[in-house]
């Protein structure tokens with residue numbers, strides 16, 4: 239199985255000081271001794287690199303698991319490690335509604351709370367909030383009602399930063415205004431507001447960095463340096479890092495002139511990386527990414543937000559300079575019985591699989607394909623067994639993680655073009 243071997247080095251449960259300890263800079267070193275992102279190889283706009291986070295390294299390009307509510311649906315964190323996942327992305331909107339960012343801070347942060355103990359991202363919450371029906375947008379922020387119980391909330395750039403610091407992911411996204419419109423003027427207005435909000439996010443992020451970031455709701459800031467030494471065996475094979483990191487989010491929708499303007503604005507700011515967000519069409523994605531990633535500074539990582547359900551998005555994203563991807567699509571489709579194979583997606587509930595005793599995908603080494611037949615999966619789905627969703631999610635998540643890993647390997651071996659061509663021609667016929 240493709241994996242990063244991290245399952246052997248999981249932190250023991252209940253050790254709440256680990257995340258904190260990881261942030262102290264060792265004696266005799268400076269923060270600058272530990273670069274956040276290193277590039278090992280370039281191939282046009284594409285690159286192979288490593289993002290170094292306080293909770294471990296991410297070899298890029300990489301597919302990041304969508305752990306919206308601090309869990310990847312139907313999967314345990316051990317299963318996520320075993321299927322080869324390197325990082326997870328949780329959603330600030332969902333986590334402030336339940337269980338609340340204070341509680342996650344109390345638990346020791348997202349990695350400790352969820353028992354993932356590896357690299358973590360949080361989305362700002364903007365995408366979900368601006369998709370709600372009754373959201374009210376002002377220059378200050380967004381007012382909305384909880385979809386769970388109707389409670390009223392207001393999220394501002396500052397509150398999003400504070401909530402993300404409490405949640406404690408390694409990489410945070412700036413709070414952006416998502417606009418869904420065909421109008422250039424609407425998108426331009428949303429982009430300019432996103433830029434003004436980015437400035438406020440950066441200011442707040444720096445305040446939090448100075449305060450040590452955590453314990454915002456308790457007696458006062460504590461420094462990472464006061465935490466106990468992290469045991470060697472609990473490390474993820476990299477040096478301890480001192481900070482949490484902020485990505486600016488490039489907006490502009492389907493308009494490449496706005497994308498270019500947004501990329502220039504974000505590039506000029508003191509941030510650690512970039513999310514590429516908002517709504518765009520799959521057809522125009524290559525041109526949009528070419529525009530944006532030719533402008534963004536090369537030495538900082540780029541995350542393509544919410545993309546990766548279709549394998550072609552991973553190829554195009556990597557080819558045009560994106561380093562990480564996340565998408566709820568693979569596990570959502572899995573729960574509905576729509577499963578990836580190298581010959582395209584199949585619906586396992588289809589009657590023709592009732593007596594098909596072959597593995598779902600013979601050349602896949604995930605737990606599902608190594609042990610179970612299509613007939614068995616078909617039976618589990620038809621009888622609505624919970625295990626159906628578990629096995630299907632293991633396979634689909636393993637599939638996208640593995641395809642992205644193989645893209646990385648093909649870039650290293652100078653075989654990307656051949657791999658892309660053979661994969662896509664077989665998958666999409």
Ligand SMILES: [Zn+2]
Pocket residue numbers: 598599602603604605606607608632633636
């Ligand atoms: Zn499989």
